[in-house]
Amino acid sequence: MTYIVKTNQLTKVFEGKEVVSAVTMHVKKGEIYGFLGPNGAGKTTVMKMLTNLTKPTSGDIEIFGEKLNDHSYEVLKRMGTIIEYPIFYEDLTALETLELHCEYMGYYDKKEIAHVLDLVKLTNTEKKRVKDFSLGMKQRLGIARAIITKPELLILDEPINGLDPVGIKELRELFKMLCNEYGITIIISSHILGEIEQLADTVGVIKDGRLIKEVSMDTVNRSQADYIEVIVNDGKKAAFIIESKLNITNFKLIDDNCIRIYESTASQKVLSKTLIEHDIEIEGISKKTSSLEDYFLKLINGGVASA
Amino acid sequence: MLNLMRLEMKKYHIGSYIKKAVFANFVILGIMFMLLFITKIEGDPGFDNYQAALSIIDSAVRAVFIIFASALIAKLIIGEFKYKTITVAFMYPINRKKLIASKLAIVVLFTFSAIIISTAFVTAIFCIVSENFQLVSDTLTSSFIIQRIPVVIMNAVAASCIALIPLYFGMRKYSIPATIISSILIVGAVSSNTGNFTLYDIIFIPITLAMIGISVAYLSFRNIEKIDI
Numbered sequence: 001m002t003y004i005v006k007t008n009q010l011t012k013v014f015e016g017k018e019v020v021s022a023v024t025m026h027v028k029k030g031e032i033y034g035f036l037g038p039n040g041a042g043k044t045t046v047m048k049m050l051t052n053l054t055k056p057t058s059g060d061i062e063i064f065g066e067k068l069n070d071h072s073y074e075v076l077k078r079m080g081t082i083i084e085y086p087i088f089y090e091d092l093t094a095l096e097t098l099e100l101h102c103e104y105m106g107y108y109d110k111k112e113i114a115h116v117l118d119l120v121k122l123t124n125t126e127k128k129r130v131k132d133f134s135l136g137m138k139q140r141l142g143i144a145r146a147i148i149t150k151p152e153l154l155i156l157d158e159p160i161n162g163l164d165p166v167g168i169k170e171l172r173e174l175f176k177m178l179c180n181e182y183g184i185t186i187i188i189s190s191h192i193l194g195e196i197e198q199l200a201d202t203v204g205v206i207k208d209g210r211l212i213k214e215v216s217m218d219t220v221n222r223s224q225a226d227y228i229e230v231i232v233n234d235g236k237k238a239a240f241i242i243e244s245k246l247n248i249t250n251f252k253l254i255d256d257n258c259i260r261i262y263e264s265t266a267s268q269k270v271l272s273k274t275l276i277e278h279d280i281e282i283e284g285i286s287k288k289t290s291s292l293e294d295y296f297l298k299l300i301n302g303g304v305a306s307a
Numbered sequence: 308m309l310n311l312m313r314l315e316m317k318k319y320h321i322g323s324y325i326k327k328a329v330f331a332n333f334v335i336l337g338i339m340f341m342l343l344f345i346t347k348i349e350g351d352p353g354f355d356n357y358q359a360a361l362s363i364i365d366s367a368v369r370a371v372f373i374i375f376a377s378a379l380i381a382k383l384i385i386g387e388f389k390y391k392t393i394t395v396a397f398m399y400p401i402n403r404k405k406l407i408a409s410k411l412a413i414v415v416l417f418t419f420s421a422i423i424i425s426t427a428f429v430t431a432i433f434c435i436v437s438e439n440f441q442l443v444s445d446t447l448t449s450s451f452i453i454q455r456i457p458v459v460i461m462n463a464v465a466a467s468c469i470a471l472i473p474l475y476f477g478m479r480k481y482s483i484p485a486t487i488i489s490s491i492l493i494v495g496a497v498s499s500n501t502g503n504f505t506l507y508d509i510i511f512i513p514i515t516l517a518m519i520g521i522s523v524a525y526l527s528f529r530n531i532e533k534i535d536i
Binding site for chain 2: 048051052053054055070071073074075076077079081083084087088089091092100103104105106
């Protein structure tokens with residue numbers, strides 16, 4: 001397996017407090033790695049260590065097969081990053097920002113600037129100073145800057161902050177395109193579950209500085225069973241009917257009125273017909289898919305319980 | 308390194324600083340003539356020869372550009388840390404030490420050239436005007452001017468290094484006011500001209516201060532590759 005980023009027991013201590021503890025993560029080449037965790041969990045610190053801005057207290061990082069040290073500068077050429085929030089030299093215009101960035105990175109294809117501004121949908125703003133940009137525009141310019149040099153690895157810390165729903169959708173598609181068409185590996189952090197769920201191939205869940213789970217979305221999806229939820233007036237009676245008349249045993253009585261049926265062969269139509277025939281009043285019936293949200297919350301809460 | 312300096316200058320629109328430096332020259336000239344006329348009206352003899360006048364021009368130019376340098380340090384270095392733009396700069400595949408060194412080189416070279424050019428410019432205008440209108444009583448000789456050239460160059464070298472001292476105060480808490488105020492205090496100490504005498508005239512003092520300036524610059528980026536941003 002080719003890993004583009006590998007960390008081993010990565011730990012960072014700030015003023016005696018361990019903010020990142022023994023994080024061992026693996027990012028495969030060409031995938032989108034979702035880095036998920038609540039605010040203050042240590043996502044940014046890990047990302048800063050991956051980009052060599054912050055130095056680990058212990059443990060090590062391997063990027064593109066090379067161990068990162070204080071003098072690792074060449075690897076930075078192959079990365080595009082946004083850390084914490086997009087930071088700019090605010091007196092420069094969008095065009096100057098990208099031109100200077102290319103020069104510092106040693107990238108000389110000036111035609112790419114217009115193309116990349118178009119990709120992030122920032123047109124007619126070349127002459128505008130960055131300090132007059134809204135947060136959403138800054139975020140887009142930050143992404144433009146990160147991708148302009150066609151890096152092999154993109155490290156994006158909360159890149160959708162400050163964007164409207166349309167913008168979020170556009171960028172989601174852009175990230176998928178970059179990954180699929182250009183083969184760029186993307187590490188993307190967020191505290192918004194839905195975003196990671198829609199984007200990531202692998203998810204790393206971090207809490208209190210610890211990577212509590214690293215799992216592929218395929219595995220998560222397979223483990224997440226769908227169920228039918230029925231709200232009735234008499235839960236116990238309904239449960240008896242479901243078991244005796246429909247021969248379904250894989251269900252759970254949640255409370256007096258709510259039943260969840262996990263049996264995949266159960267049909268809503270047959271279920272409602274049978275219940276009504278036996279004088280059960282149905283207030284609601286719906287098919288539900290438990291999402292990454294449930295999975296994540298279970299993980300986080302489990303973490304709390306065991307802590 | 309030269310390319311890095313070029314990029315840094317482009318990044319900070321160094322042209323606007325050149326305009327400000329030109330403006331400062333005219334302010335110094337204005338003050339010089341004002342001083343000249345006041346001393347004439349009051350009949351103060353202290354300003355009545357070129358030796359004294361040129362020494363005041365030296366002090367004034369030096370003072371202005373040491374403070375000017377602190378503004379450059381604040382913008383090019385302290386501001387990068389304060390406004391976190393250093394995270395952008397340190398994400399480039401460029402040695403951190405080289406990057407900071409190029410910034411310091413800009414400050415030193417800018418200060419040095421500004422002091423030399425401004426001293427020459429202000430002195431020239433002052434001498435031409437006062438010769439034509441006989442404002443200063445003694446006569447200006449070419450040997451006197453030639454004698455001053457090495458002095459001015461040495462002073463400019465020392466002042467450009469002294470100008471780095473505020474870096475130390477500014478870097479402590481990434482404070483722009485601390486950078487500028489410390490430069491004003493340094494100028495106040497070494498450049499206040501009392502009876503044609505400044506602390507700067509004791510050769511030991513500018514040399515020591517210049518060495519402190521160089522050490523401060525060295526210490527400020529000695530460990531730059533190890534620090535967390």
